Amino acid sequence: MTNTRIKRRLAKDKLLLWTIYLFAALTTVPLLTILGEVLLRGYDQLSWEFLTQPTPTAYKAMKAIEAGDSIPGGIANGIIGTMIMLGMASICAIPLGILCGTFLAENSKNRFAKVVSYLTDLLQGTPSVIIGIVTYIWVVVPMKGYSAIAGSVALFIMMLPLIIRSTEETLKILPSSLKESALALGGNKVRVMLKVQLPAAFGGIFTGVLLAISRVIGETAPLMFTALGCSFIRWSVDKPISAVPLLIWEFFNDPNLQQLIWGASLFLLLFVLLLNITAKYIAKKWNQ
Amino acid sequence: MESIIPILEFKKTCVSYTKQTMAVKYVSAAIERNTITAIMGPSGCGKSTLLRAANLMHNLYPNITVTGEILLNGENILSMEPIEVRRKIGMVFQRPTPFPTMSIYDNVLSGFTLNGIRLPKEEKDITVERCLKSVSLWDEVKDVLNKKGTFLSGGQQQRLCIARALAMKPNVLLMDEPTSALDPVATKHIEELLLELQKEVTILIVTHNMGQAMRISSRSMFMYLGELAEYGDTATMFSSPSDERTKSYLTGKMG
Numbered sequence A: 001m002t003n004t005r006i007k008r009r010l011a012k013d014k015l016l017l018w019t020i021y022l023f024a025a026l027t028t029v030p031l032l033t034i035l036g037e038v039l040l041r042g043y044d045q046l047s048w049e050f051l052t053q054p055t056p057t058a059y060k061a062m063k064a065i066e067a068g069d070s071i072p073g074g075i076a077n078g079i080i081g082t083m084i085m086l087g088m089a090s091i092c093a094i095p096l097g098i099l100c101g102t103f104l105a106e107n108s109k110n111r112f113a114k115v116v117s118y119l120t121d122l123l124q125g126t127p128s129v130i131i132g133i134v135t136y137i138w139v140v141v142p143m144k145g146y147s148a149i150a151g152s153v154a155l156f157i158m159m160l161p162l163i164i165r166s167t168e169e170t171l172k173i174l175p176s177s178l179k180e181s182a183l184a185l186g187g188n189k190v191r192v193m194l195k196v197q198l199p200a201a202f203g204g205i206f207t208g209v210l211l212a213i214s215r216v217i218g219e220t221a222p223l224m225f226t227a228l229g230c231s232f233i234r235w236s237v238d239k240p241i242s243a244v245p246l247l248i249w250e251f252f253n254d255p256n257l258q259q260l261i262w263g264a265s266l267f268l269l270l271f272v273l274l275l276n277i278t279a280k281y282i283a284k285k286w287n288q
Numbered sequence B: 001m002e003s004i005i006p007i008l009e010f011k012k013t014c015v016s017y018t019k020q021t022m023a024v025k026y027v028s029a030a031i032e033r034n035t036i037t038a039i040m041g042p043s044g045c046g047k048s049t050l051l052r053a054a055n056l057m058h059n060l061y062p063n064i065t066v067t068g069e070i071l072l073n074g075e076n077i078l079s080m081e082p083i084e085v086r087r088k089i090g091m092v093f094q095r096p097t098p099f100p101t102m103s104i105y106d107n108v109l110s111g112f113t114l115n116g117i118r119l120p121k122e123e124k125d126i127t128v129e130r131c132l133k134s135v136s137l138w139d140e141v142k143d144v145l146n147k148k149g150t151f152l153s154g155g156q157q158q159r160l161c162i163a164r165a166l167a168m169k170p171n172v173l174l175m176d177e178p179t180s181a182l183d184p185v186a187t188k189h190i191e192e193l194l195l196e197l198q199k200e201v202t203i204l205i206v207t208h209n210m211g212q213a214m215r216i217s218s219r220s221m222f223m224y225l226g227e228l229a230e231y232g233d234t235a236t237m238f239s240s241p242s243d244e245r246t247k248s249y250l251t252g253k254m255g
Helices: A002-042 A048-052 A058-066 A076-106 A111-125 A128-143 A148-173 A176-184 A189-216 A221-226 A244-253 A258-287 B047-053 B082-088 B104-108 B110-114 B121-134 B154-166 B184-197 B210-216 B234-239 B244-250
Strands: B008-016 B022-031 B036-040 B065-072 B089-092 B172-176 B202-206 B219-224 B227-233
Touching: A002 A258, A048 A076, A048 A258, A076 A111, A076 A148, A076 A189, A076 A244, A111 A148, A128 A148, A128 A221, A148 A189, A148 A221, A176 A189, A176 B082, A176 B089, A189 A258, A189 B110, A221 A244, A244 A258, B008 B047, B022 B047, B022 B219, B036 B047, B036 B210, B047 B172, B047 B202, B047 B219, B082 B089, B089 B154, B104 B110, B104 B121, B104 B154, B110 B154, B121 B154, B154 B172, B154 B184, B184 B202, B184 B210, B210 B234, B219 B234, B219 B244, B227 B234, B227 B244, B234 B244
Parallel strands: B022 B227, B036 B202, B036 B219, B089 B172, B172 B202
Antiparallel strands: B008 B022, B008 B065, B219 B227
């Protein structure tokens, strides 16, 4: 009697456990299928040439298709454009974001800080297409043209709340005894922040920065309004410039270039994965 | 002259977290130079709150107000700059807090770094050796000075924190239950150390452990509900407490 009851309970327990496992496994399906699809379609396109040559013209691509060859050229113009814009956006967003995050963490009860914190949340939730159109009005119109600068401004605005939040959260979870013991040695607030709190929070802040970069690297909509795109390699910041996600969109729209979509997608996906793995690794290493 | 003025004196010191309630009520007590004074009492009686008032830790939290006077060598610290006071009155916390990104060597010198004082290399070496020797940690760590302080055991970390506080040559060392997170062996080590250290620095220690108070302190305060119920020689207080509240705490009727 008792035995069967225990058995039934154990069976129920097992059933529930397996259901949970099943649903946990289900959540990995989207990522794995996307990764598989892009890998299968794109892996034979990734080559040194693909990464170092600019996009071919539609005419060249058409000729190659007619001759039965693979399309010449690659996405170098997009990679360089992405790097330039990400670089400029990061140079502005990292210091500003860390400063603002520090302010929010240190003055959480301050009224002004509460308002700033709330606005940061709103900015984080602002659709990127709106950031794109506003940047268009602010930067592209006065500068009388699309440019890498305009693209960087849009990315900068998108990165800012992510870096602010991660800095703030990381500083807030540091034990208060750490700050107190540094102040107890007679340090002033600035020195305690620079010598003790920020170094202790470095792992979290760095992870936040990498995640912010990986979050905006795939943004397409805001760049359509600002960077526009460019079919050759360009290093100047005041002219239209390309980016990898822009190229994917262009390839999709041009029947002659559609073959290149998967290589470009795979590159972008691998880059983001690499950033994420690096971020995880550094966070782990720093916390030891 | 120096012997007449107590090194640290509380005069009608009150601390309140909110306008309605006082955590420490009109405490007056003079701390004798080069002694260990223990602050005892049940949880929530205001012992830590009183201790933290003595190096202006409460200034960090705008909702906390401290009134009355706290005199260091006759000067009221409540009207002094916190960074000035905290260099003269060091503090060791309940849990060891070595700075996680600094080496053992840099941890000892962190007081100087945090005060923006640059020392020549030889002086740094001398200071590190002197401070680590005074907490009897030198022999254990002299070969790993460049390792992070967080690699040490709990007891070693706490001794490192004491060394760090001593490096600034404070007049008074405040200790907030410094052994409550440590095992008995590490606790014994620290207690022996404190008995040695009282020759150099006046120690004010909050403790939950009555045995510890008896073992190391020469004077004791007993606090109850924010008030200083009794203050006197430790031996006298344990053998014949004059206050009813002290008596019932010491005999285990309350606590």
